[in-house]
Amino acid sequence: MPEPGYPSWTRRRLLQTGAIAGVRVCVPGLLRASQARSAILPPFSRFTDVAAQAGLTQPIIYGTPGQVTYILESMGGGCAFFDYDNDGWIDIFLLGGRTLSGTPPGSGNRLYHNNRDGTFTDVTAKSGLNDPGWANGVCVGDYNNDGLEDLFLTYYGHNRLYQNNGDGTFTDVTARAGLLHSGNRFGTGCTFLDYNRDGHLDLFVANYVDFDLATAPRPTLQIATCQYQGVAVYCGPRGLPVPTHALYRNNGDGTFTDISTVSGIDALKTSYGLTAVSLDVDEDGWPDIVVAADSTPSLLLMNNHDGTFREEALLRGLAVSSNGQEMAGMGIAAGDYNLDGHIDIFKTHYQQQSNGLYRAAAKGDFDDVTIESGIGIERRFVSWGDCMLDLDNDGWPDIFYVTGNVYPELERVFSRFPARSQPILFRNLRNGQFVEIGDEAGPAFAAKHCSRGCAFGDFDNDGDIDILIMNQNEPPSLLRNDAPPRNNWIKLRLEGTKSNRSAIGARVLVRYGENVQAQQVMSQASYLSANDPRLHFGLGPQTSANVEVHWPSGAIENYKALHPNQLVTILEGTGVVKGRSFFLEAKTRSA
């Protein structure tokens, strides 16, 4: 007689649920082997969290600690390194939030002025940027070409355009600029870009989900999209309506026109958009847009040169993982890790997913090299803000990202899903591979936070890249980089004249020794954040660099044999601006 059967699942479901199809390596032994190799490498940078001594002591309120009911409490927010007062020292802007029940003291955004001595002063009150709400993303750009960097902030609710008045204050010009929209939106990624190359910065805005607090589902085990591993958690993004995104054309008179429809942008209702980065991926001189998308295919919007875009992420290898899995795309880093003169992309993903390293192949195509690069072995944490920058100035871009869970409830059940976790650093081995290094890069890499955005820039002008990190419901981290002193570097500040003043979209090739490295000026990167607009190149032992600038206007300029260890300011059509550089010799650095 037949035996009574067990409940069973089909093997089809087995595959459907698990990402077992493709190539992955998750063997701890490999991780150990990789780590062993780091012993023979020269010393790396040391990072120290100096946030407290720098005066960054106020916690960033974002939702109720340890308890997330709705998705909007979990996703924010970004931060920015930008020089709002043009004094040559980058300042700090941190996006803050609120709670479901209101805006407790300390809610909202914060602007910190760089005191040029390693400390910062909170100037939020004067600036007019506090605006407590569910702020998510920031992009920086001089939209009115007045020489002052302006801010666009995305919110759940209504986004904001803040015009920099040049006196330490900002004015909300959203309505005047024509950027108001009807109804609430869950704005996330944003980037200024000059898509039509008219010298005025246009604006792309990504939305995450169509979300209404009044009707949103709450955590429950009764709905598949509202639980994780048997724990009731906030619902989404799966199961929530997919939004459209928006593109606004700068009219050149301080106003914008919504061209989402005519550009083809709002026909794309496929993806839960997060970080948006504008890059010229096919190097045709026209800016394209990359959008990291959560649990749906990421987007690559190719510029048709006629005011419209076509979506080609799937075709070009950026949409999904190498085995066809939709990843939880969070942050985007763009850099030239293999020094081939083409900008590669690193995209952060969810826990138990490999973050993705996409090597630029040719004409805008990408190869997923996550596994062969060694990046794929680290899959423990939900990963957010990231960079592909040369942190130790050895001439080879490294990879850094911050982590933190979205479900604080999980760690009460599963210790392997901690709410707070450490940042991750992969050192470039100069052979297409990376090795993960931990607290050998400093005690900052053992500190655990629930981080989101982070920004990269040289806040102390000492010739290396420091890191600002937004930690939910904690003060931010400010990781001061003490790079190995033997390595040289060069830093470039570009100013457009025919191009937009911020030079956003300018692509730069720096040649040093046998190497060539590409970078681009971007308005947003990392996770919903904005980096120091000055492009920083480590040169290793090389003592001079040749610089090739591809301006958004189409002009190409070359600068030969520039000396290392200085900031070089280049004005489009004019050349190097004298008297606006700083030199390494002026700084004291620790080894």
Place this chain on the structure above:
Amino acid sequence: MQLHAHPSARTWGALGGWLGEQHRFACAIPAFQSALLFDPDSARLHYFLALSLYSSGRAKESASEFHRALQLDPRDLEAYLALGVALHQLGRAADAEAAWEAALNLDPDSVTALDWLAKARIDEGQFGAAVELLSTSPHNEDLTLDLALAYSQAGQFVKATKTLENEFARSASPRVGAALGTVYVQAHRYQDATNLLRAALQAHPDDSAIELLYLRVLVLQDDDADAQPLAKKFLEAHPDNFDALYLSGVVENDLQQYTSAVDHLKSAAALNPGHFDVRFNLGIAYAHLKKNDAARTQLEKAVALDPAKAEAHFQLAQVLRAQGQMVEAQEQLKLFAQCRQATTTLALGQTKAGQAAQALDAGNATEAVALYREAIEALPHDATLQYNLALALDRTGDQSGERSALERALQLKPSFAEVHNQLGLVLTRSRDANEAEQQFREAIAAAPSYAEAANNLGTLLGQQGRDHDAETSFRSAVAANPRFAQAWINLAATLASESRFLEARAAVDAALRIDPRDADALRLRQMLPSNADGRSPTPDPAPVNDAARKPHS
């Protein structure tokens, strides 16, 4: 000696019994046949002969003997149970179910009958009927497993999980552990599944079912480091086992051991050529070995087996690109994108539907209606959503809307039994008896074991005074679910109205065996005459009939 000296039914029967105990069934058969020569009307001897025949692999002959035994003793519970099993083996599912239903008529708590009948309902896809059958059943591990299976097959993983967790807390048997581990996986509770199955395997290291489940969960979680040694061990012990070959191949693919993956997956494909995942993984392994022609063949087979699986289109596109077939590759990428979009839309619809169900549970029918409508906007071809919308509209009193939703559900799925039944109820309320009857009959035609529909049809017919037809329907209802107390009461009321008090008493007693405190049954029993001549202790049983007869929605 005694046999030769005093051949009799008793002595031949004793010999047959002894031989049966020795599992010498072929020898027992002639012994029982000889006994029957002396006592041809012995139900027990026919029963034992039938058992021996069944145990000897002669199921068809055994069924005849079981029937003969039951002719002689219609109250032989064991004979009904065994007859059902024999008929099941002969592929006569409906006859087998009738036998188990008859067993349940004799003993509503028969675990064996409930077990088999529940499994039959689940096999037929009638998960609701299975749940209804088991929801009031006595506690038993087998029945709990059946109930959990019915819940999980119906997608009610939370209920399935709770059912099994309660059972596991009661007795941590390997079977319950395996079932609970499986349901954890279905509910995406992988960590719980891993922990449970790891512990179960430690407690029962020789249980290959647990071992296989544990291996599958490890593979599912991409835990290749733990999965590979277990897969090797399992494959060594079960070299021709499909799952062992398949899972080994998957793990090897993950670990980039493509050559051995191909070997194992090819063997698995030989055992099960129509298995999507085997073809899919084999295609991937070939692709990594740069054997693009072989990869393409396997991936095209995978796509043919399940065109809705996005990843197969994606991998096929990669292979086609490698072959320079750019147009075909782009076509596959389009299909991939469509499948992914469908997944996103499905999640949206399911989330809205889940919210709607919560709202309905909370008593907010109006909100539920709105949410179901949003779910339907995302998934306009989902008949179940239309049905659920109809039930929510029913709560709001919007009969017109309810009817429209039900009709739309039937357009999408004409054989949707529950919808026919509900539409029958709606039509009954609107006094359209003919159409209502038609809908109930269509419900029964779509799901012959649908006890609710049979009961509702009986109620409708009874209200029309068609007592004979009503009786037939109620009998169908209790046959389909012998633990359906309301149907027994309705049957009793119908029989009483025809003054068939003895039969009515039997029916009401059946209801009371299921629930001794059922108020309707107790009241009806009180009104029925206690003696065979039909004299009633109450003057008129007719009002009882009307009062007791209830539809079941």
